[in-house]
Amino acid sequence: MEKPSPSRRAFLGLSAASLAGLSGCLGSLSTETDETPGGNTSDTDPNDGNETDSDNETHEEPTEPPGLPEGGAVMFVYDDGPMEDYTQALPAHRTFDAPATVGIVSEWIGREDYQSSGCMDIEHLEELVDAGWEIASHTSEHTTLGTxxxxxxxxxxxxxxxxxxxxxxxxxxxxxxxxxxxxxxxxxxxxxxxxxxxxxxxxxxxxxxxxxxxxxxxxYPAEKIREAMGDSKHALEGMGFEVETLLAPYDNFDDYSRKFASEYYSGVANARHGKRVNDPEGFDPYRTRRDYFIEYTDRESVKRDLDEIAERGALGVLGAHTFKEEVTEDRIRETLSWVDEREITVMTLREAIARYADR
Incomplete structure (x- = not known):
């Protein structure tokens, strides 16, 4: 599993929007190494606009955003924001220094009557962010977005x-x-x-x-879809979180909801449910595939998909509802160990979009 250096962690922490802008500025320049944050941005003298001729002067070209991991990458995307994300998923991920993305229903934060243990509050979410996790919108009221x-x-x-x-x-x-x-x-x-x-x-x-x-x-009419997407994003950002991505409730996302998603988000975790593996070539963040890795599946199918991701250098999106009885800390840790054994990089949805989209 890729362990970024401190400088690279900071680079990967940039927003998708910031990286997109950086990529546009540097699109014509060559990439040096994944670890190089960049150098001088011009071979000309800013004082006179003429190219320098000195044989002794060297110039470092800036790099593009980090390249794609040769061994593939996976995202873990958890639904709804139950306390088990904090009590079970977070400890498992910390074992491997691996981030994740959580889809948060903004009106459910701190809710005590959700499932058996309630939902995380703002302090829990802040601790996830401190651990490198991403907060994604799961709409304001867990609203179905498709048709x-x-x-x-x-x-x-x-x-x-x-x-x-x-x-x-x-x-x-x-x-x-x-x-x-x-x-x-x-x-x-x-x-x-x-x-x-x-x-x-x-x-x-x-x-x-x-x-x-x-x-x-x-x-739902267009104005209701916009409310579900926009109100959640604005509420979460008002709490101090950076929110750039969407997790569609009930895995219900289609051409209708896709029309509105780009108004608020840089991508969707589960635009096409039912498969875990995404082709990195021509990756479209509004057509992302996701499937579950513990519930509704079996260990062998997950291992086969991880093998494919590692062999092809593909992108996997693995989902779970941690409040479900079968989704335990041990099962999450077990899956992370399979990822680690295959040397697959773990990243957030926001990081994946910054590195995979528009390539």
């Missing part, structure tokens, strides 16, 4: 709609949008549940237009 198709037709007069997932129903009173090629209209969520037909969302007023399965989608 779902209806799986059952809804006739005019219906008060229940049946989408692929009922995530939009979790926030009663919020406005949802039903849209197809034929029409777009809004309703407020009254309730959600399940009946003989399947999972449903109940709306506050009967629908006036037929909504056909496979042709109609449910989503």
């Amino acid at each position: 779902f198709e209806l799986v059952e037709d809804a006739a005019p007069g219906a008060e229940r709609i049946y989408p692929e997932e009922i995530r939009h129903g979790y926030h009663r009173g919020k406005t949802i949008e039903l849209t197809s090629d034929e029409h777009t209209f809004t309703r407020a969520v009254a309730d959600y549940g399940s009946d003989d037909t399947g999972g449903y969302i109940a709306v506050d007023e009967p629908i006036e237009e037929a909504c056909l399965a496979g042709e109609t989608i449910i989503r």
Whole structure:
């Protein structure tokens, strides 16, 4: 596992935006070594604009942002901000001097009734940052950002709609949008549940237009998506955290939510759920793949993916909900040991975007 020097740590700690700007300024200059922070920026005399001719004078060209690790890299991205991120994940990561990224729901900070042990407070998050971790937005209220198709037709007069997932129903009173090629209209969520037909969302007023399965989608209107993304970022930054990246709740991110994400964030941890390995060539931070490394999987599949990352020099994104019973400190430490054995670099999402995007 790569252990950056103090100067390199400072360099890697730059924001994605700062590095992007630096890369633009230095794009035409050659890279020397990963460890070189840079030298003189010009071969000309600033006093007269003429090139120097002295045979005795030497000039060091500045470097571009650090190159890609030959042995690949992984990010650990944890969801929701439960106390177990602090009590279980942090000690495991400290063993290997490895950072991670945590997706924080801004309105859940310090929440005591979340799962069994509550959520971290500001002081816990500050300690994570001091350990090299990154704070990412997980929206303000754990709001689903993408769309779902209806799986059952809804006739005019219906008060229940049946989408692929009922995530939009979790926030009663919020406005949802039903849209197809034929029409777009809004309703407020009254309730959600399940009946003989399947999972449903109940709306506050009967629908006036037929909504056909496979042709109609449910989503939040644009202003609600912007609120979910923007309010969280602004709240976390108001607490003193640098927030540049997004973790989409419920792994629900698609072309609709992608339209808004770049207004607030430099990238998304889980734009395409279901695979851990990303190709470093042409890496798009708004189409990042992530999958879980303890829950919903097995050890052998994780090891195979780590082998692929190391062999190809690829980028892996590993996720977990640390409040889940099977996600223990020992299991996290075990996975980190596999990463260490393969000499894979561990970095945050922000660092990965700075090093992998636009190359």
